[in-house]
Amino acid sequence: MATIGNNNLNAKLVLLGDMGAGKSSLVLRFVKGQFLEFQESTIGAAFFSQTLAVNDATVKFEIWDTAGQERYHSLAPMYYRGAAAAIIVYDITSTESFTRAKKWVQELQKQGNPNMVMAFAGNKADLEEKRKVTAEEARLYAEENGLFFMETSAKTASNVNDIFYEIARRLPRAQPQNPAGMVLVDRPADRSQSAACCS
Numbered sequence: 011m012a013t014i015g016n017n018n019l020n021a022k023l024v025l026l027g028d029m030g031a032g033k034s035s036l037v038l039r040f041v042k043g044q045f046l047e048f049q050e051s052t053i054g055a056a057f058f059s060q061t062l063a064v065n066d067a068t069v070k071f072e073i074w075d076t077a078g079q080e081r082y083h084s085l086a087p088m089y090y091r092g093a094a095a096a097i098i099v100y101d102i103t104s105t106e107s108f109t110r111a112k113k114w115v116q117e118l119q120k121q122g123n124p125n126m127v128m129a130f131a132g133n134k135a136d137l138e139e140k141r142k143v144t145a146e147e148a149r150l151y152a153e154e155n156g157l158f159f160m161e162t163s164a165k166t167a168s169n170v171n172d173i174f175y176e177i178a179r180r181l182p183r184a185q186p187q188n189p190a191g192m193v194l195v196d197r198p199a200d201r202s203q204s205a206a207c208c209s
């Protein structure tokens with residue numbers, strides 16, 4: 011969930027998608043500005059945090075990078091439950107990863123937080139010559155399902171900061187519960203009314 015205090019927002023964000031789609035690489039690029047040609051497959055999940063300044067506020071992302079291997083699927087709800095945002099990642103050179111990404115969207119629509127900000131990322135956009143999924147097809151799917159769509163490349167850094175920034179911009183700003191502390195008001199008229207009603 012997104013929580014707020016003094017214009018500082020904490021937001022839990024989860025990355026979901028097929029193995030090898032580039033989830034860890036996107037996070038590594040965003041958090042550390044690095045890219046590894048041979049990024050190891052994630053086991054279970056990995057946690058990162060990164061803070062972004064958006065207008066007059068800061069958003070601290072608490073990022074769960076989940077493992078895409080099928081055997082870890084059952085762990086995913088632990089990471090998306092209560093998340094304020096999700097990035098569903100596929101690899102533009104793999105139709106299987108696109109199909110898998112759509113399954114994640116369905117699962118989040120059924121079981122995730124209904125106000126979750128969802129981004130759909132077509133990663134490995136630098137591999138244009140191996141493309142199997144067109145941007146038009148993905149954009150249409152995203153529009154129909156209320157997600158926002160970007161093609162990214164963790165390798166070249168294209169659109170990586172942008173996708174996190176756009177999520178930060180779209181997060182609902184929850185209002186603090188009691189901004190000025192609790193105010194007790196003595197309203198005797200109300201009290202007599204309710205006594206009359208229910209005795």
Ligand SMILES: Nc1nc2c(ncn2[C@@H]2O[C@H](COP(=O)(O)OP(=O)(O)OP(=O)(O)O)[C@@H](O)[C@H]2O)c(=O)[nH]1
Pocket residue numbers: 027028029030031032033034035036046047048049050051052053076077078079133134135136137162163164165166
């Ligand atoms: N060319 C290119 N390769 C990428 C890109 N992003 C990731 N890769 C490569 O794709 C492979 C898989 O990347 P990961 O970041 O481990 O993918 P993942 O989705 O985290 O995979 P799991 O941890 O198994 O779920 C690695 O060899 C990366 O170097 C990209 O934008 N362009």
